[in-house]
Amino acid sequence: xxxxxxxxxxxxxxxxxxxxxxxxxxxxxxxxxxxxxxxxxxxxxxxxxxxxxxxxxxxxxxxxxxxxxxxxxxxxxxxxxxxxxxxxxxxxxxxxxxxxxxxxxxxxxxxxxxxxxxxxxxxxxxxxxxxxxxxxxxxxxxxxxxxxxxxxxxxxxxxxxxxxxxxxxxxxxxxxxxxxxxxxxxxx
Amino acid sequence: xxxxxxxxxxxxxxxxxxxxxxxxxxxxxxxxxxxxxxxxxxxxxxxxxxxxxxxxxxxxxxxxxxxxxxxxxxxxxxxxxxxxxxxxxxxxxxxxxxxxxxxxxxxxxxxxxxxxxxxxxxxx
Numbered sequence: 121x122x123x124x125x126x127x128x129x130x131x132x133x134x135x136x137x138x139x140x141x142x143x144x145x146x147x148x149x150x151x152x153x154x155x156x157x158x159x160x161x162x163x164x165x166x167x168x169x170x171x172x173x174x175x176x177x178x179x180x181x182x183x184x185x186x187x188x189x190x191x192x193x194x195x196x197x198x199x200x201x202x203x204x205x206x207x208x209x210x211x212x213x214x215x216x217x218x219x220x221x222x223x224x225x226x227x228x229x230x231x232x233x234x235x236x237x238x239x240x241x242x243x244x245x246x247x248x249x250x251x252x253x254x255x256x257x258x259x260x261x262x263x264x265x266x267x268x269x270x271x272x273x274x275x276x277x278x279x280x281x282x283x284x285x286x287x288x289x290x291x292x293x294x295x296x297x298x299x300x301x302x303x304x305x306x307x308x
Numbered sequence: 309x310x311x312x313x314x315x316x317x318x319x320x321x322x323x324x325x326x327x328x329x330x331x332x333x334x335x336x337x338x339x340x341x342x343x344x345x346x347x348x349x350x351x352x353x354x355x356x357x358x359x360x361x362x363x364x365x366x367x368x369x370x371x372x373x374x375x376x377x378x379x380x381x382x383x384x385x386x387x388x389x390x391x392x393x394x395x396x397x398x399x400x401x402x403x404x405x406x407x408x409x410x411x412x413x414x415x416x417x418x419x420x421x422x423x424x425x426x427x428x429x430x431x432x
Contacts, residue, residue: 149343157336158336176334181342185349185353189353189354245327246327246328265325268322269321269326297317299320304320
């Protein structure tokens with residue numbers, strides 16, 4: 121296979137791996153997936169609002185294809201760039217399905233692999249947080265994920281999501297306040 | 309304080325997003341297995357993207373040309389309106405043909421040419 125990586129995988133920077141994968145190096149492609157696949161799946165979960173489902177894997181596959189197709193190069197962290205692409209693909213996926221706001225998923229503890237015993241306080245908290253996030257729109261979740269979790273600037277998030285900077289800023293402020301009201305009633 | 313409130317809301321959002329994915333472990337086996345397919349699809353899109361370049365150019369021209377045509381039409385109407393306005397105001401618009409005729413008639417001994425130039429002058 122053309123351009124097989126010869127150097128130890130761990131020594132290769134993410135950008136080199138990305139470029140090699142674009143050139144058709146399958147080993148580089150698998151390395152890219154193994155390094156960033158998990159974080160991309162988590163990003164997809166957050167935007168989709170469905171955690172642990174296989175839909176996120178489909179979204180991440182689309183994100184990888186997009187990342188390998190484009191000639192654009194990430195200006196900063198490759199992982200953050202891939203997760204930004206994932207957030208956008210998650211929104212596209214939801215739009216294709218025609219969903220604007222998902223119904224809260226039914227949490228089946230046996231299906232999830234959680235024990236059927238009374239849920240722990242930690243699990244209850246996780247479920248409560250998920251329910252709170254579901255009350256935001258997918259676009260708002262995507263904005264919060266990219267700006268507040270990934271640390272992207274408003275301009276970078278706007279470009280990644282196909283929104284204007286003003287829209288990103290407005291959504292971020294509104295979504296944070298709504299989330300704060302839901303999760304912290306005392307902040308009213 | 310507005311700044312503190314904003315910072316605390318950001319922190320709350322960040323923590324909520326982190327907390328939401330706890331208890332789930334992403335499964336990479338299917339992604340790894342499908343890596344060759346993903347790379348093949350990316351390659352196919354890059355190749356078809358290049359051949360689609362001219363199709364995209366044609367589509368772009370399709371959008372722009374009608375606007376150019378409309379703009380040209382507008383300019384023609386505008387210039388005609390200005391020309392007619394100049395004529396009706398009595399100011400003689402520069403008539404290239406009359407100018408050439410008059411110049412040639414002045415130089416020439418041709419009586420017919422002089423007569424034509426004189427007619428042009430009268431018609432003004």
